[in-house]
Amino acid sequence: MSELRNILTDSVNGLFGDRVTKELLTEFDQGKSDGGLWDEVEAQGLTRPLVSEENGGVGGEWRDAHVLLVASGYHAAPVPIGETILATWLAEKAGFGVPDGVSTVIDGRGALKLDGAKLSGTAKRVPWASQAGHAVVVVEDESGAKIGLLEMSKAASVSDGENVAREPRNDVVLDGASVDLKPLPNDVPADGIMQYGAMIRAAQIAGALEKVLQQTVQYANERTQFGRPIGKFQAIQQEMARMAGEAASSGVIAEAPFAALDEGRNAEYLIAAAKARTSEAAGTGASVGHQTHGAIGFTYEHNLHFATRRLWSWRSEFGNQRYWWKKLGERSVSRGADQFWADITG
Numbered sequence: 001m002s003e004l005r006n007i008l009t010d011s012v013n014g015l016f017g018d019r020v021t022k023e024l025l026t027e028f029d030q031g032k033s034d035g036g037l038w039d040e041v042e043a044q045g046l047t048r049p050l051v052s053e054e055n056g057g058v059g060g061e062w063r064d065a066h067v068l069l070v071a072s073g074y075h076a077a078p079v080p081i082g083e084t085i086l087a088t089w090l091a092e093k094a095g096f097g098v099p100d101g102v103s104t105v106i107d108g109r110g111a112l113k114l115d116g117a118k119l120s121g122t123a124k125r126v127p128w129a130s131q132a133g134h135a136v137v138v139v140e141d142e143s144g145a146k147i148g149l150l151e152m153s154k155a156a157s158v159s160d161g162e163n164v165a166r167e168p169r170n171d172v173v174l175d176g177a178s179v180d181l182k183p184l185p186n187d188v189p190a191d192g193i194m195q196y197g198a199m200i201r202a203a204q205i206a207g208a209l210e211k212v213l214q215q216t217v218q219y220a221n222e223r224t225q226f227g228r229p230i231g232k233f234q235a236i237q238q239e240m241a242r243m244a245g246e247a248a249s250s251g252v253i254a255e256a257p258f259a260a261l262d263e264g265r266n267a268e269y270l271i272a273a274a275k276a277r278t279s280e281a282a283g284t285g286a287s288v289g290h291q292t293h294g295a296i297g298f299t300y301e302h303n304l305h306f307a308t309r310r311l312w313s314w315r316s317e318f319g320n321q322r323y324w325w326k327k328l329g330e331r332s333v334s335r336g337a338d339q340f341w342a343d344i345t346g
Contacts, residue, residue: 073207
């Protein structure tokens with residue numbers, strides 16, 4: 001691990017470990033307040049790992065962003081760190097100024113119509129749009145894909161909405177909004193927001209699964225029934241072993257596309273595999289966690305649900321497992337039987 005990655009790992013886990021308490025998460029659920037956490041995240045430079053030092057970033061690699069995303073999932077941090085990391089990277093890459101504050105991303109292909117330099121239409125369930133000052137948007141017309149930077153307060157009407165974890169998910173309505181558009185950079189695919197968003201969610205799911213696993217093992221070793229900890233019963237041990245396998249495999253596959261991008265390799269196949277696999281594991285992990293905890297795990301007073309509600313939400317965002325399994329199947333068919341084993345092992 002690089003020195004920068006060590007610093008980022010210590011910084012983000014130290015911050016979230018101290019600040020993301022049950023009380024803070026409850027306050028967020030009740031009123032959407034993060035208790036000033038976002039200001040601390042931004043002050044420590046944790047929103048710009050992929051931005052150059054000239055633009056206020058740290059000039060890091062994708063794997064540097066990965067450790068931040070896993071930590072945000074593990075701690076259930078109620079801040080839009082993933083969306084802002086992606087938006088700031090895309091903004092700089094496209095040649096826009098890097099916005100301060102909360103930013104989000106909008107995949108406007110098919111939903112937003114471009115008329116000259118004006119955008120109209122409705123983008124559904126945009127993450128954290130109600131709190132974002134800016135949004136990086138990708139749209140398409142007959143000349144190809146384009147990327148733009150929207151100032152939300154001037155360009156958009158934003159509806160209320162949230163996911164199961166009570167994170168903002170808002171419809172964004174544009175009615176002839178003026179936007180500075182540029183050609184999408186050659187090395188960013190037209191569905192780049194979908195792909196990179198899926199990669200981000202996979203890393204966050206991997207972090208949340210590790211948290212649920214640790215909570216479940218601890219509870220199974222502390223909760224006694226019939227005179228011994230329930231973790232000593234074979235049936236419970238089998239379920240926790242299955243859950244541990246899901247968490248471990250998710251951690252490995254979620255990191256793979258970040259490493260591929262750092263090495264200059266095409267990560268599309270690995271992104272699809274990561275999101276499909278972690279989305280599937282999210283359901284298993286949440287299920288085993290709640291089954292092991294029993295009734296207490298479903299109460300609001302217990303903190304298990306802060307992770308499991310995010311697992312249930314994130315597994316469907318930026319494409320659910322069926323969407324990405326289908327992508328993998330289509331790719332395998334198009335490449336032919338001779339490439340199948342190489343794709344799996346490579």
